[in-house]
Amino acid sequence: MTKDYYAILGVDRKATKDDIKKAFRKLAQKHHPDKGGDENKFKEVTEAYSILSNERKRREYDSYGRTFAGGGAGASTGGFDPNQFSGAQGQGSPFGEFDFSDIFSGFSGFGDIFTGGEGASQVARGRDISIDIEISFKEAILGARRSMLIAKVSKCEECVGTGAKKGTKMKECSVCGGSGRMHETRNSIFGAFSAVRTCKECEGTGKIPTERCNVCSGHGVLRREEEISVSVPAGIDNGEMIRLPGQGEAVKNGTSGDLYVKVHVKPHPIFKKEGVNIVMDLPIKITDALLGSTVPVTLIDDKVLEIKIPQLSNAEETLRVRGKGVHAQGAQGDLLIRVTIALPKKISSRAKKAISELKEEGL
Numbered sequence: 022m023t024k025d026y027y028a029i030l031g032v033d034r035k036a037t038k039d040d041i042k043k044a045f046r047k048l049a050q051k052h053h054p055d056k057g058g059d060e061n062k063f064k065e066v067t068e069a070y071s072i073l074s075n076e077r078k079r080r081e082y083d084s085y086g087r088t089f090a091g092g093g094a095g096a097s098t099g100g101f102d103p104n105q106f107s108g109a110q111g112q113g114s115p116f117g118e119f120d121f122s123d124i125f126s127g128f129s130g131f132g133d134i135f136t137g138g139e140g141a142s143q144v145a146r147g148r149d150i151s152i153d154i155e156i157s158f159k160e161a162i163l164g165a166r167r168s169m170l171i172a173k174v175s176k177c178e179e180c181v182g183t184g185a186k187k188g189t190k191m192k193e194c195s196v197c198g199g200s201g202r203m204h205e206t207r208n209s210i211f212g213a214f215s216a217v218r219t220c221k222e223c224e225g226t227g228k229i230p231t232e233r234c235n236v237c238s239g240h241g242v243l244r245r246e247e248e249i250s251v252s253v254p255a256g257i258d259n260g261e262m263i264r265l266p267g268q269g270e271a272v273k274n275g276t277s278g279d280l281y282v283k284v285h286v287k288p289h290p291i292f293k294k295e296g297v298n299i300v301m302d303l304p305i306k307i308t309d310a311l312l313g314s315t316v317p318v319t320l321i322d323d324k325v326l327e328i329k330i331p332q333l334s335n336a337e338e339t340l341r342v343r344g345k346g347v348h349a350q351g352a353q354g355d356l357l358i359r360v361t362i363a364l365p366k367k368i369s370s371r372a373k374k375a376i377s378e379l380k381e382e383g384l
């Protein structure tokens with residue numbers, strides 16, 4: 022069922038986002054069933070808009086004549102089923118829980134309406150939170166574990182999130198009659214239409230406690246400090262983010278958000294990380310450069326390694342010590358030592374004389 026979405030909206034294939042939005046508004050107003058319009062026509066227009074207003078879907082549609090299901094937020098179902106749109110209940114409004122006031126205030130999330138076919142779309146979700154931590158360079162290379170206290174909205178431990186006092190029962194919500202939903206008439210730019218909303222009193226559960234939990238006052242959640250442990254993987258880069266699913270803020274009768282930990286790595290005075298390799302500069306004496314030598318180097322894990330310096334043929338050379346870099350996720354990097362020649366600050370008269378002799382030798 023390949024439809025020409027451009028023709029449906031009456032726009033050019035080169036139409037801008039704005040053109041598409043304008044065309045849709047006009048057609049949606051014209052065909053809106055609550056204004057006596059044709060419901061099928063309205064669905065068609067809405068479907069076309071849901072595809073063409075989304076950059077990714079529009080690209081897919083332009084290239085393949087259809088869109089694909091995919092991961093991530095806002096991904097639509099592959100074969101678009103306009104019937105999903107009506108919602109399972111469909112009471113009151115032919116559009117179920119379709120909330121028009123949301124469409125016209127924020128267009129960006131519009132495509133999402135078409136995703137939740139199973140009716141699971143209305144599950145509340147707590148906020149994601151993000152925190153920053155600072156670790157040393159050594160911890161970044163070797164991995165680390167951090168515990169921290171985070172003040173956030175968490176599930177009430179007393180009532181395990183139910184909001185009911187321990188040992189008391191729940192009763193039917195009198196506001197929504199136990200359905201968890203409220204039908205209400207709303208006003209929009211199209212005029213009045215009815216919509217189904219989640220009951221605020223019982224937050225959609227249809228049940229309220231007979232006696233409220235006295236710790237969270239019946240909210241089921243409360244703001245408190247919680248100790249959270251983060252495992253920082255070896256080889257992490259400065260600015261990388263670690264995601265802890267479900268460790269964000271809790272919400273009553275819903276799923277918790279995620280916690281994002283942004284890791285800042287303190288710079289090291291000697292070592293730098295370049296991919297899986299560790300890089301360092303090693304200044305050596307001019308005589309060691311000329312004759313070759315062995316120099317002790319303290320590694321990131323505090324082990325001392327005797328580095329054999331060959332007679333240098335250049336003023337700067339990089340020595341590679343295999344397997345002494347980052348060990349992470351199966352990768353084994355190397356230690357790269359950039360050897361440079363450190364000239365002496367002062368030269369004694371004896372040294373001067375010796376160097377003069379070398380100069381005469383043409384060195």
Ligand SMILES: [Zn+2]
Pocket residue numbers: 177178179180181182183184185234235236237238239240241242
């Ligand atoms: Zn409680």
Ligand SMILES: [Zn+2]
Pocket residue numbers: 194195196197198199200201202220221222223224225226227228
């Ligand atoms: Zn209720």
